[in-house]
Each structure stands twice: as C-alpha cells, then as structure tokens.
Amino acid sequence: xxxxxxxxxxxxxxxxxxxxxxxxxxxxxxxxxxxxxxxxxxxxxxxxxxxxxxxxxxxxxxxxxxxxxxxxxxxxxxxxxxxxxxxxxxxxxxxxxxxxxxxxxxxxxxxxxxxxxxxxxxxxxxxxxxxxxxxxxxxxxxxxxxxxxxxxxxxxxxxxxxxxxxxxxxxxxxxxxxxxxxxxxxxxxxxxxx
Amino acid sequence: xxxxxxxxxxxxxxxxxxxxxxxxxxxxxxxxxxxxxxxxxxxxxxxxxxxxxxxxxxxxxxxxxxxxxxxxxxxxxxxxxxxxxxxxxxxxxxxxxxxxxxxxxxxxxxxxxxxxxxxxxxxxxxxxxxxxxxxxxxxxxxxxxxxxxxxxxxxxxxxxxxxxxxxxxxxxxxxxxxxxxxxxxxxxxxxxxxxxxxxxxxxxxxxxxxxxxxxxxxxxxxxxxxxxxxxxxxxxxxxxxxxxxxxxxxxxxxxxxxxxxxxxxxxxxxxxxxxxxxxxxxxxxxxxxxxxxxxxxxxxxxxxxxxxxxxxxxxxxxxxxxxxxxxxxxxxxxxxxxxxxxxxxxxxxxxxxxxxxxxxxxxxxxxxxxxxxxxxxxxxxxxxxxxxxxxxxxxxxxxxxxxxxxxxxxxxxxxxxxxxxxxxxxxxxxxxxxxxxxxxxxxxxxxxxxxxxxxxxxxxxxxxxxxxxxxxxxxxxxxxxxxxxxxxxxxxxxxxxxxxxxxxxxxxxxxxxxxxxxxxxxxxxxxxxxxxxxxxxxxxxxxxxxxxxxxxxxxxxxxxxxxxxxxxxxxxxxxxxxxxxxxxxxxxxxxxxxxxxxxxxxxxxxxxxxxxxxxxxxxxxxxxxxxxxxxxxxxxxxxxxxxxxxxxxxx
Numbered sequence: 001x002x003x004x005x006x007x008x009x010x011x012x013x014x015x016x017x018x019x020x021x022x023x024x025x026x027x028x029x030x031x032x033x034x035x036x037x038x039x040x041x042x043x044x045x046x047x048x049x050x051x052x053x054x055x056x057x058x059x060x061x062x063x064x065x066x067x068x069x070x071x072x073x074x075x076x077x078x079x080x081x082x083x084x085x086x087x088x089x090x091x092x093x094x095x096x097x098x099x100x101x102x103x104x105x106x107x108x109x110x111x112x113x114x115x116x117x118x119x120x121x122x123x124x125x126x127x128x129x130x131x132x133x134x135x136x137x138x139x140x141x142x143x144x145x146x147x148x149x150x151x152x153x154x155x156x157x158x159x160x161x162x163x164x165x166x167x168x169x170x171x172x173x174x175x176x177x178x179x180x181x182x183x184x185x186x187x188x189x190x191x192x193x194x
Numbered sequence: 195x196x197x198x199x200x201x202x203x204x205x206x207x208x209x210x211x212x213x214x215x216x217x218x219x220x221x222x223x224x225x226x227x228x229x230x231x232x233x234x235x236x237x238x239x240x241x242x243x244x245x246x247x248x249x250x251x252x253x254x255x256x257x258x259x260x261x262x263x264x265x266x267x268x269x270x271x272x273x274x275x276x277x278x279x280x281x282x283x284x285x286x287x288x289x290x291x292x293x294x295x296x297x298x299x300x301x302x303x304x305x306x307x308x309x310x311x312x313x314x315x316x317x318x319x320x321x322x323x324x325x326x327x328x329x330x331x332x333x334x335x336x337x338x339x340x341x342x343x344x345x346x347x348x349x350x351x352x353x354x355x356x357x358x359x360x361x362x363x364x365x366x367x368x369x370x371x372x373x374x375x376x377x378x379x380x381x382x383x384x385x386x387x388x389x390x391x392x393x394x395x396x397x398x399x400x401x402x403x404x405x406x407x408x409x410x411x412x413x414x415x416x417x418x419x420x421x422x423x424x425x426x427x428x429x430x431x432x433x434x435x436x437x438x439x440x441x442x443x444x445x446x447x448x449x450x451x452x453x454x455x456x457x458x459x460x461x462x463x464x465x466x467x468x469x470x471x472x473x474x475x476x477x478x479x480x481x482x483x484x485x486x487x488x489x490x491x492x493x494x495x496x497x498x499x500x501x502x503x504x505x506x507x508x509x510x511x512x513x514x515x516x517x518x519x520x521x522x523x524x525x526x527x528x529x530x531x532x533x534x535x536x537x538x539x540x541x542x543x544x545x546x547x548x549x550x551x552x553x554x555x556x557x558x559x560x561x562x563x564x565x566x567x568x569x570x571x572x573x574x575x576x577x578x579x580x581x582x583x584x585x586x587x588x589x590x591x592x593x594x595x596x597x598x599x600x601x602x603x604x605x606x607x608x609x610x611x612x613x614x615x616x617x618x619x620x621x622x623x624x625x626x627x628x629x630x631x632x633x634x635x636x637x638x639x640x641x642x643x644x645x646x647x648x649x650x651x652x653x654x655x656x657x658x659x660x661x662x663x664x665x666x667x668x669x670x671x672x673x674x675x676x677x678x679x680x681x682x683x684x685x686x687x688x689x690x691x692x693x694x695x696x697x698x699x700x701x702x703x704x705x706x707x708x709x710x711x712x713x714x715x716x717x718x719x720x721x722x723x724x725x726x727x728x729x730x731x732x733x734x735x736x737x738x739x740x741x742x743x744x745x746x747x748x749x750x751x752x753x754x755x756x757x758x759x760x761x762x763x764x765x766x767x768x769x770x771x772x773x774x775x776x777x778x779x780x781x782x783x784x785x786x787x788x789x790x791x792x793x794x795x796x797x798x799x800x801x802x803x804x805x806x807x808x809x810x811x812x813x814x815x816x817x818x819x820x821x822x823x824x825x826x827x828x829x830x831x832x833x834x835x836x837x838x839x840x841x842x843x844x845x
Contacts, residue, residue, distance in 0.1 A: 049318050159421040159516060166523060170530060174472050177481055177534045185477070 052145050056081050059136065059149060068129045068154045076113065076120040076136055086118040091138045093122040098131040098150065110137065129154030198382050200625035204450055204560040207789075210782070211446075240769040244281040245270035246335055248743075251771030267337050267776040286316035287331045288323050335660075336743065338835040339780045347784045351791055351827050355820055381631060383622040385566065387611075396621055397611045399586075406463035413460035413522065415755065420519025424757025430515035431748070431755035436522070437512040438744050442737035445730065448552050449626075452561035456549055456605035461522075462542060465530040480533060485540040491639040495550035496646055500689070502547060503650050507657045508681045539590035542605050549605060554644055555730050556601040557629035557723070558793070563604055563611075564595070566620040571596035579610040579619070586613030595619065600629040602640065630723055630797045633804065638715070641722035645696060648729040648826065649689045655736045655833040656688065692826070696722070699818040707815035711806045720805070721819050724798040728823065731790025732830040735783040739838060742779055746770040783834050791827040798823065 048059040058077045066072040078087035095108035107127060113120035126132055136147040241264035243250050254265045258278060265271040274281055280295065286303070289296040296316045298304075303314030304321040306328070313331070315321040324331055339347075387393045395401060420432035427433045447455050456462070473479040502521070511517040525546075532541030542549045565571050565579075579595040582588030586609035589595070593604050595614070611619045656662050662684070670680035700718045753766035760766065774782075798819050802812045 050322060051318050159519075162520075163421065166527070170527065173531060173534060174479070177479060178472075180481060181477070181479060184481075 048149055050147060051081075052078075052147060053140055053143075054081055055079060055087055055140060057136070057147060059147070061134075061149075061151065066126055066151075066153050069125065069127055070153070071123050071125045072151075074122040074124065074134065076122070077118065078120070078138070079118075087138065087140065089138055089140065091120040091136060093124065094135045094137065095124045095126070095151075096133045096135070098133050104133060107132070126151065126153035130156050201382055201384060201560075201623060203626055208450055210785075240771050243270050245273050246337065248336060249769070249771065251775070253775045269337055269340070284314055286320055287313050288315055288320035291331060335837040335839055336739070337776065338833075338837055339784060339831070341835070343780060343784060344831055344835045347788065347831050348828055350788060351824055351831075354788070354792055355795060355824050381625055381628045383562075383620075383624050385620040385622055387566075387620050392621075396608055399612060402457070402608060405458050406460070407467075409458045409460040410463040410467065413464065413526075417519045417522050419755045419757075420515040420517075420522070422756065423515055425515055426757060427513045427515060428747075429751075429754070429757030431751040432515040432518045433512055434744070434747055434751060436518050437506075438737075438740045439748060442734070442741040442745075444548065444552065445555065445734045445737065448555045448559050449730070449734065450560065452559035452601060453552055453556050453604060453606035454561075455552055456542065457607060459542075459548075459605075461526045461529040461546075462539065464526055465533045468530055469533050481535050482537045483535055485536050485544055489544060491637075492544060492550045492553075492643055493639055494545040495547045496639070496643045498545065499547040499551060499643070499646065499650070503654070504682065504685060507654065508678060508685070538588065538592065539605070543591040543603060550643060551647060553602040554640060554647065554726060556604075558627050558727060558730060559601060560624055560626055560628075562601055562622050562624055562628070563606060563608075564598065564620055564622060566618045568596060570616045570618040574616055574618075576615060578613045578615055582609070583613050583615070586610060588613075599632075599634040602629075627727065627793055627797060630726065630793075631800050633720060633723055633801065636719045636723065638719050641719040642693075644722045644726050644729065645693045646689065647733075648725050649692045651729050651733045651736065652692070652826075652829060652833060653685060653688045655732075655836075655838075658839045659833075659836040660839070661836065695825075696725070696822055699822045702818040703815040706817060707807060707811045709807050709811045709815075712815075716805070717815070720801045721798065721822075724794050724801055724819065725823070725826065727790045727793035727797060728787075728826050728830065729790075731786045731793075732833075735786040735790075735830065735834060738782060738786070739779060739834075742773040742782075744772075746773050780834075784831065787827060787830045787834070790830075791823060794823050794827075795820070 047061075047064075050057050055078050060075045062073050062075075063070070074093065076091060076093075078091065079085065080087070091113040092110045093108070093113065094106055094110045096104035096106050098104055108124040111122060111124075113122055115121075124134070130153060132151045132153065134149040134151050136145075136149070138145050240249055240251065242248075243266045244263060246266060248266045250264050250266045252264055254268060254271055256263045256265070256271055256274065258275075263274060265274065283297050284299070284303075286296040286298050298314040298316050303316065304318055306313055306315060306321050306324050313324065315324055387396065416432050416435055419430055423430045423432070444455055469479055505511055505517075505521070509517070511521060525548075528545060529541050532545060533539070544550075574596075576583065577594070578586070580589050580593075587607070589610060590607055591603045591605055595610055598604060611621075666677060666680045666684055669675070669684055670677060673680070673683075675683075697718065700721060701714060703721070704712070704714050704717050747770070749765050749770055750768045753763045753768075754760045755762075798816060802816055805812070805815075807815065
C-alpha cells in the first residue's frame with residue numbers, strides 16, 4: 001500500500017475492506033508492471049509484454065509518461081505464440097482514472113482500435129495529472145481477456161498538495177480557535193465590567 | 195531475593211545487551227565494533243547468505259569448490275552442504291517464493307532489477323508479478339530458534355511456573371496498602387536527586403528544552419525525508435528510524451529509563467512550540483476546555499493503537515517512507531489540535547497511544563517520580579506541583595504528586611522538579627515491577643489495554659510469518675473476499691481470541707476460588723496487569739530481532755537520509771553486518787521471554803496476595819492464571835521459533 005499519500009485515506013481503506021474480492025468469470029491479467037527504456041535518448045517509451053492464453057501481447061506507449069492533457073499513442077501487438085500470426089479479432093481500449101475513493105471514472109473509451117500493419121493503435125488523452133488504468137479488452141477462444149496497464153500523467157505522487165491541505169487545515173483551526181478565544185475574552189471582560 | 199539486589203537487575207540486563215552488541219562471537223565473527231575500528235570498508239565483510247538471503251558477517255562460513263560462502267546460522271550451512279547446486283544455480287525468485295525451483299539463465303530468463311539488485315525470472319507473468327511488489331521478493335526469511343532450544347525453554351517455563359506457585363504467599367489475606375508516597379518495605383528506592391550532577395541535570399529547564407528542540411528538529415527531518423526523499427524504503431531513513439529503531443528503542447527506554455520518551459517527545463514539543471508561536475500578543479491561544487467526560491479513560495488511546503496496528507501491518511506502511519511520514523504528521527496533528535482545544539495536555543493523558551502503552555509498561559520500569567516527604571507535602575499550601583508557578587508548569591496530566599502512586603499517567607516532564615517550592619521531588623531508581631507489586635487503582639480500561647497489548651504484540655510477530663500469509667489467503671478464498679478484508683477479519687479474530695481465552699480462565703479462577711468476596715470483574719482487571727511483563731518482554735524479544743539484525747543500516751542512511759546520493763558523514767556506502775549473530779540473538783530472545791514469564795508469575799502472586807482470600811482459595815484461583823501465563827509464554831516462544839520475514843533487504 002504505497003499510495004497512502006492522499007486525503008480521503010480512511011474512506012478509501014474502508015472501501016477496500018468492504019469491496020468483494022475479484023470473482024469475475026473472465027480473464028483479468030491483474031495490474032502488470034511496466035518499464036521505461038531509460039537508455040533511449042528520447043522521450044521515455046512505455047513497454048509491456050504479457051502471455052495471455054495462446055497469445056503474446058506487447059504494448060508500447062509513446063510518450064511513456066505523458067504530460068497532463070497530452071495525447072499519447074498506444075500500440076498493441078497481439079500474436080499467436082506458435083504461428084506468430086496477428087490476432088484476427090477486435091481490440092478495445094478503456095482508460096480509467098485510478099482514484100483512491102469510489103469507482104474509477106472512465107475518461108476514454110471503450111474505443112475500438114485502429115488496425116495498421118498488424119498493430120492495434122489508440123490515441124487516448126490523459127487530461128490531468130493523475131494515475132490511470134489503461135485496459136485492453138478482446139475476445140479470444142470464446143473468453144474475454146482484459147489486460148490492465150497503469151499509466152501516469154505528470155507527477156501525481158507529489159506530497160506537496162497533501163501537505164498544503166494538512167497545514168491549511170491546521171491553520172484554519174488556529175484561526176477559528178483564535179476567534180473563539182477573542183470572543184470569550186471580550187465576554188469575560190464585559191462581565192467583569194458589569 | 196534481597197531487596198537491594200533487585201535494584202541491580204536492570205543494570206545486569208543493560209550489561210547483557212551491551213555484551214551482545216560488542217562482544218565477538220565465535221572464532222572469526224566480525225562485530226560492529228571491529229567494523230567501526232577498521233573504518234568499515236564498504237562491503238568488505240558483509241556477504242549474502244545464499245540459503246536464506248540474509249546479509250551476514252563472517253561468523254559462519256564454508257570453503258567449497260574453491261569458493262568461500264557465509265551463513266547466518268549452522269542450519270543454513272547444513273542446507274547448503276546437502277545440496278549446493280540448489281543455491282548456486284540462479285533460479286526464478288517468484289517460483290522460489292512459491293516453493294518451486296526453476297533454473298534460469300541470462301539467455302532465456304526475463305531480467306528485472308530493483309534497488310540495484312538484478313534478478314532473472316522464468317516468464318513474463320513472473321516478471322510482472324515481481325515488478326508489482328519487488329520488495330516482497332527481497333524480504334529474507336530468518337530462522338527462528340531451533341527446536342531443541344524451543345523445547346528446553348518450554349520445560350523451563352513449566353519448571354519456573356510450578357516452582358513459583360509452590361512458593362505460596364507468606365502472609366494470608368489482604369496486606370495493608372502503604373500510605374501515599376510510602377515505598378513498600380520490599381521495594382528499595384534510590385533517589386537520584388541526591389547526586390549533585392543529576393539533580394542539576396534534571397532541574398535544568400534550558401537543557402530539557404534544548405533536547406526537546408533537537409528531537410523536534412530530528413522529527414521534522416524524518417518527516418521531510420519520508421515525504422520528499424527517495425520512496426524506496428531501503429534508500430530512505432524514515433521507515434528504518436521509525437519502525438525498526440524507534441519502536442524497539444521505545445521499549446528499551448521504558449525498561450531502563452521509564453517514561454523518558456515522553457520527556458523528549460517531539461510531537462508534544464512541536465505542538466507546544468507551534469502554540470507559543472501562534473499566541474499573538476502573548477495571549478494564550480488554547481481554549482482550555484475540559485476533556486469530554488465520556489472519554490476520560492484510555493479507550494481513545496487503545497482504539498488508536500488498534501488502528502495504527504491495522505494500518506501498519508495491513509497496508510505495509512513500514513515499507514513506505516511517505517506513509518510513515520503521514521503517520522508522524524497525524525500524531526503531531528492530534529497533539530496540536532488537542533493542545534488548542536483542551537486543557538493542559540489532554541492528548542498525552544487520554545489519547546496518545548505511545549504515551550498510554552508506555553504508561554502501562556512503565557508500571558514495570560525502574561524509574562519513578564514521587565514526593566520525597568509526605569509531611570512536607572502536607573504542610574504545602576500552594577500545591578504548585580499541580581497548579582504550577584513561575585518556575586514550572588502545572589502538571590500537564592493532572593497528577594497530584596503527593597498522591598501519585600504509579601507511573602501510568604506521569605509523562606516525566608520534570609516540571610514539578612522546578613515548581614515544587616519545598617524541593618521535595620525525588621526521582622527514584624527502584625526494582626523492576628515496583629508499581630505492579632502493589633496495584634493501587636486497577637482500572638478496566640487499563641486492563642483491556644494490557645490485554646490488547648498482549649494480543650497485538652503477538653499478532654505483530656505472527657504477521658511476519660508464512661503461516662499468517664497462508665491464513666489470510668485461506669480466509670480470502672473461503673469467504674471470497676479481498677486481501678484487506680481477510681487481513682482485517684484475521685486481525686479481529688487474533689486480537690479477540692486471547693482476550694476471550696483470558697476471560698474464560700478468569701471465570702474458572704473465580705469458580706475455583708470458591709470465594710464470594712472477589713467479583714469476576716475484580717479478577718479480570720487485576721490479573722490483566724500480571725500479563726504485562728509477558729507482553730513487554732515478548733515485544734522486546736520480537737523487536738530486538740529487527741533492531742539487532744537491521745538497525746545497523748542506519749549508519750549508511752544517516753549520511754544519505756533522503757536517498758539522494760548524499761554522503762554527509764562519509765558512511766553512505768558502508769555495509770555493516772548485523773549487530774549480533776543469529777545464535778546470540780536466539781539466546782537473548784529466549785532469556786527475555788523467560789524473564790517476562792517469571793515477572794508475570796511474580797505479579798500474579800502479588801495480585802492474589804492483595805485479595806481477601808484464604809490460603810487454598812488463593813492457590814486454586816492462581817491455577818487458571820498459571821495456565822494462561824504458560825500458554826502465552828509458550829506462544830511467544832512458538833512465534834520466535836517461526837522463520838521470520840525480515841524487512842532488511844527491503845529497507
């Protein structure tokens with residue numbers, strides 16, 4: 001639980017407890033890892049490979065870490081492992097914002113891929129500084145497959161906002177206490193005069 | 195035992211701990227002292243145990259096939275000798291965590307790295323699984339105590355138990371309680387205020403403020419490191435300093451210096467400082483309301499303790515620098531808000547989990563603050579120790595020194611040392627467990643906190659074993675719920691189980707006593723205090739494992755607390771071996787548990803002596819409690835017998 005770094009923490013954890021475990025009937029590959037090609041001299045590219053049934057799936061994102069509002073290109077290659085033939089069906093993409101409290105809102109899709117030379121292409125726009133879950137969906141061998149990929153726009157992990165809210169809340173309390181204190185002192189002074 | 199000798203027991207223990215840290219063990223072991231004297235060549239004498247993955251010194255080694263291999267314990271060396279190939283061939287770490295062995299090579303393996311460590315995985319899904327939680331795969335499993343030691347200690351527990359029950363109380367029936375401030379005849383005291391230099395140190399407010407300011411600055415530094423530093427736990431000083439060094443150090447402080455932590459508490463220091471800064475025009479800022487009557491007990495602290503344990507263990511906060519910092523900020527926030535709204539230091543008195551836990555443990559501690567002469571107090575008209583004056587603050591936790599008979603709610607702020615106009619405050623050295631020898635005002639909220647401490651300290655140890663992981667998986671699968679829900683259910687069950695068991699045994703004690711003079715409630719509350727030494731010494735035994743095996747990493751992190759490749763003191767690249775060898779640690783752990791057991795038996799005897807029971811009733815009523823103590827001590831031994839998932843590789 002590395003991302004406890006936000007307000008609404010308690011509500012989120014309560015939601016976690018109340019949420020039932022994953023019991024979907026179809027295949028969900030879980031939240032996979034991703035890796036940046038750090039040596040690449042240009043903007044980092046997001047790459048991800050996974051074995052999904054009899055298919056190999058490879059996904060690339062460019063830029064790997066887009067700026068908020070920047071449109072990125074996601075290319076998905078799905079090939080049959082033995083024959084290296086491209087997956088013949090349709091592939092869809094959904095992008096959800098990964099929020100701590102409540103259901104993740106869909107901010108893109110489900111959108112059918114644009115097929116180009118064996119590559120399924122998408123161009124989602126990640127509108128604000130946040131963490132996102134990109135989900136690739138397709139039907140293979142009579143079963144639905146969902147591949148989740150985490151993406152990040154900007155630097156949402158920064159603690160400055162949380163720290164600001166925390167200090168702001170304490171300051172607001174100080175001001176309220178100060179106001180009450182002044183009122184009480186004035187009342188006491190008035191009573192003393194009487 | 196002669197009363198004066200009891201005063202020396204804490205000192206003997208202190209010497210034992212120092213001996214563990216500094217004495218060389220075995221023919222070629224490298225101790226931390228030797229490392230420091232040698233200038234600690236980075237990595238010069240620190241090696242990976244190929245069997246368990248632990249970072250070890252050169253104590254136990256093996257020359258094999260032209261190579262030199264180092265191990266944490268004989269057990270690892272034996273396993274290596276039996277099948278060296280198993281540990282020399284690179285294998286998939288995810289398969290290894292599942293109990294399988296899949297050899298991988300550079301050519302066909304899936305490479306991944308974390309914290310400058312490279313691993314090979316057998317497949318893309320396993321690479322994905324690794325990268326999802328790499329820290330989990332770098333935890334190493336450390337051997338628990340060997341079976342022979344475990345069974346020997348169980349035999350010792352039985353022998354000690356029945357030996358002590360046979361030593362019946364010399365006097366029957368209730369014993370007269372001593373007058374307020376009067377030391378029981380069997381508990382000697384030594385007033386440290388009679389020593390000039392110590393008296394000067396204790397009464398120097400400027401010195402206290404300086405130490406508190408230093409602690410507050412250190413706290414701010416740790417918070418800054420946690421928030422803005424490198425978020426890899428092994429690269430950031432915040433998790434190690436908080437969860438490994440402070441949490442264990444806190445118990446050590448209680449054991450040797452009572453409530454000294456509260457004296458230098460940075461949350462309170464910062465809250466007080468902030469309040470003074472914000473008191474414009476010299477007017478006090480605080481509202482000074484009385485703490486709500488309904489909450490004038492330590493249930494708020496107990497609930498906070500349960501909540502912290504849930505967060506800490508259920509969400510792996512110990513491995514997250516930022517979450518650790520948020521926990522620190524939350525504690526400061528609670529102290530500050532309470533200071534603004536309520537009278538004196540209500541949070542310290544009722545709400546602070548650290549203050550209340552240390553308060554109960556401090557019943558055992560060898561230091562106390564008391565009125566020296568009751569006649570002097572009787573003739574005092576100002577009661578300045580309670581009300582305060584220009585020399586010192588009013589008692590922040592509403593303790594009235596002449597009638598203060600136990601440590602629980604004193605926060606050792608030492609203000610009464612300054613405010614007392616008759617120079618009548620003594621700071622006494624006393625034997626361990628002096629407050630437990632005479633329970634002056636047993637309370638139900640304290641009894642429940644004591645039982646919660648016993649449950650949760652055991653639970654803490656259990657969560658670091660494989661058994662717990664299997665249990666949560668089983669709960670999750672059986673009830674089709676997620677990990678967090680399974681963890682929570684398991685935690686609730688394990689917290690409540692010992693309390694329910696204890697309640698059952700208390701009921702049995704009452705039935706066996708066949709005496710109507712003591713109620714179930716009285717038994718329940720009073721005997722709960724007798725379990726405090728078991729909880730305290732198990733807490734120490736468990737955490738000494740972390741402190742002695744992982745604490746040395748602070749030397750490197752002190753030079754680079756934020757993980758930004760600094761080298762402030764030239765120690766950033768130091769790799770020191772554990773502070774002691776594994777066999778020595780085992781010995782220390784079992785000694786601690788046995789000492790806790792003996793003290794619990796002793797307290798139980800004192801408890802039963804304070805009840806109006808005849809000889810046979812008192813013996814019969816002790817038997818179920820004896821069973822409880824034996825059970826809890828054996829459970830403590832069983833916990834330290836389990837292989838423990840250690841944090842050091844991740845931290």
